[in-house]
Amino acid sequence: MLHPIESRTTSPVVAQVLERPPAAQSQGDDNPWHTGAACRRDEVGLFFAPSKEPTAARLSREEQAKQVCARCPVLLECREHALAQPEPYGVWGGLTAAERRVVLARRRRRDADLHEATRIPAARSRIAG
Numbered sequence: 001m002l003h004p005i006e007s008r009t010t011s012p013v014v015a016q017v018l019e020r021p022p023a024a025q026s027q028g029d030d031n032p033w034h035t036g037a038a039c040r041r042d043e044v045g046l047f048f049a050p051s052k053e054p055t056a057a058r059l060s061r062e063e064q065a066k067q068v069c070a071r072c073p074v075l076l077e078c079r080e081h082a083l084a085q086p087e088p089y090g091v092w093g094g095l096t097a098a099e100r101r102v103v104l105a106r107r108r109r110r111d112a113d114l115h116e117a118t119r120i121p122a123a124r125s126r127i128a129g
Helices: 012-018 055-070 075-084 097-128
Strands: none
Touching: 055 075, 075 097
């Protein structure tokens, strides 16, 4: 089965993903990072929700997708791609869309804290000097 990025399905979610070029390339290689993805051999439907999917079915499907991701050699590249885009749907890099939103919020908070931490000592040195 094709990787979600290369799928020929008519799903609007997959079609939206198809329009975006992969953000990351594997280092020292001309092939896109996703050429080595474990999900290339699995059902695309495992990674993207059908419309009006019941909660229990969604949780089961997402768990199965995460199991595929867990054995993937490009898990981190996939995750960073999904966070950088940001991909609004599906399981990417072992994370659901909701989990990726949490990661992005934590990164924004961390970056704001780091920015604030570097700004305060600079302001103190101006006041003291």
